[in-house]
Amino acid sequence: MNFLDQIPIVSTVPRNHGVEHATIHVLASRLQNLSLVGHATLDGFNLYGEVEADQVESAANEALRRLRAGDSRLVIHPNCGTNFATAGMLAGIAAWLASYGKDSASKLPRIIMASTVALIFALPLGLSVQEYVTTSPLVGEARVLGVERSKRGSMTVHRVRLSR
Numbered sequence: 001m002n003f004l005d006q007i008p009i010v011s012t013v014p015r016n017h018g019v020e021h022a023t024i025h026v027l028a029s030r031l032q033n034l035s036l037v038g039h040a041t042l043d044g045f046n047l048y049g050e051v052e053a054d055q056v057e058s059a060a061n062e063a064l065r066r067l068r069a070g071d072s073r074l075v076i077h078p079n080c081g082t083n084f085a086t087a088g089m090l091a092g093i094a095a096w097l098a099s100y101g102k103d104s105a106s107k108l109p110r111i112i113m114a115s116t117v118a119l120i121f122a123l124p125l126g127l128s129v130q131e132y133v134t135t136s137p138l139v140g141e142a143r144v145l146g147v148e149r150s151k152r153g154s155m156t157v158h159r160v161r162l163s164r
Contacts, residue, residue: 011136013040016162018075018135019142020045022063023160025074027051030059044145044161053149056158060144072137076127082134083126087119094118 017040024047028034036049047056066074098114099107145161 011138012042012164014134014136015139015142016040016042016045018067018137019060019063019139019162020047020160021077021080021135022067022071022074023047023056023060024077026059026062026066027055030055044159047158047160048155050156051158053147053158056149056160057144057147060147060160060162064139064142064144067137067139075135075137076130078123078127080126080130080134082130083123086126086129087122090118090122090125091115 020038020040023045024034024036024038027036031051034049034051036047036051038048039046063074094114094117095111098110101107101110141163143163145163147161148159150157150159
């Protein structure tokens with residue numbers, strides 16, 4: 001359970017982030033070679049990529065149904081930005097710590113080794129950060145209010161609005 005679930009106004013973003021991931025998982029199970037990027041907001045989420053609005057709406061409804069049924073693994077996604085942010089932060093801190101010392105000849109190998117070790121631990125840590133901080137499977141009575149498809153230049157955007 002996400003600790004932010006205890007704060008109603010704050011809990012909507014992790015919930016929406018979880019529904020976003022679950023929707024992407026459902027779409028990926030239905031469509032081959034799917035390439036989507038998502039972004040959670042206070043009132044839902046955006047999906048960027050080539051897919052039809054009715055497919056997004058159907059997948060979001062299935063995602064909500066499956067989350068209500070207890071399929072909480074759907075809120076975790078291996079390509080989530082949380083994983084990349086966690087990796088960047090760990091590698092940066094490791095590199096910074098490894099840069100200390102007077103022996104400049106060994107500085108670069110120390111930085112490379114420390115950053116590599118940090119990246120090894122980053123994925124499991126990023127998945128845990130998703131599970132306990134940035135996503136939530138607790139969707140309650142949330143429902144899809146609508147899906148609006150639009151174009152921003154060459155990018156297709158689907159704005160998915162969820163009820164509170």
